[in-house]
Amino acid sequence: AAGVIQSPRHLIKEKRETATLKCYPIPRHDTVYWYQQGPGQDPQFLISFYEKMQSDKGSIPDRFSAQQFSDYHSELNMSSLELGDSALYFCASRKGGGGYEQYFGPGTRLTVT
Amino acid sequence: GDSVTQMEGPVTLSEEAFLTINCTYTATGYPSLFWYVQYPGEGLQLLLKATKADDKGSNKGFEATYRKETTSFHLEKGSVQVSDSAVYFCALSEGHGTSYDKVIFGPGTSLSVIP
Numbered sequence: 001a002a003g004v005i006q007s008p009r010h011l012i013k014e015k016r017e018t019a020t021l022k023c024y025p026i027p028r029h030d031t032v033y034w035y036q037q038g039p040g041q042d043p044q045f046l047i048s049f050y051e052k053m054q055s056d057k058g059s060i061p062d063r064f065s066a067q068q069f070s071d072y073h074s075e076l077n078m079s080s081l082e083l084g085d086s087a088l089y090f091c092a093s094r095k096g097g098g099g100y101e102q103y104f105g106p107g108t109r110l111t112v113t
Numbered sequence: 114g115d116s117v118t119q120m121e122g123p124v125t126l127s128e129e130a131f132l133t134i135n136c137t138y139t140a141t142g143y144p145s146l147f148w149y150v151q152y153p154g155e156g157l158q159l160l161l162k163a164t165k166a167d168d169k170g171s172n173k174g175f176e177a178t179y180r181k182e183t184t185s186f187h188l189e190k191g192s193v194q195v196s197d198s199a200v201y202f203c204a205l206s207e208g209h210g211t212s213y214d215k216v217i218f219g220p221g222t223s224l225s226v227i228p
Binding site for chain 2: 033035041042043044045048056058088090092101102103104105106107
């Protein structure tokens with residue numbers, strides 16, 4: 001079965017650089033979520049989109065932005081990177097209509113040096 | 114707001130021992146409950162879920178029962194294996210019949226199983 005695809009899987013950036021993470025949801029899933037998992041931490045919700053509109057917002061820094069495109073894939077843009085942004089970034093997708101679980105991608109490991 | 118609490122780790126068990134990881138939650142509504150597992154260096158895998166009171170989720174020998182009266186969802190396995198070594202996250206999602214509800218995770222419990 002198709003799964004959530006995230007790219008790249010690993011990314012190394014320097015401080016103050018920008019990064020773009022991509023997420024391709026499972027086909028026919030219209031809702032995408034982004035989570036950030038710091039070292040030794042639990043995943044924290046950043047932002048979500050439903051039918052290309054932002055549906056909820058969590059602890060996402062102002063330096064980050066995201067959007068969902070017409071084909072339902074999503075991109076997380078991160079600017080002015082800081083050392084503390086080093087983390088595993090998960091994307092999850094869900095089929096709309098309620099009562100459906102989220103399916104997580106393998107994550108993108110971002111290292112900021 | 115909603116939250117999930119689970120027992121502190123790390124937990125170290127011998128192979129074939131009985132496992133219990135306690136999890137309790139606080140929610141304003143009637144959430145769905147999940148256990149996710151994260152193996153070293155890997156992503157999150159859904160281990161099991163329960164969507165209503167008294168539901169029992171089970172998978173790979175693990176099971177957990179949704180207890181509304183005690184707001185708990187404890188994870189159990191009768192005989193652990195070395196391959197079960199991982200971090201286990203208890204989680205909830207409110208649902209509310211909508212299509213855009215985030216998952217709230219507990220802090221995770223690291224399990225190490227030794228031969």
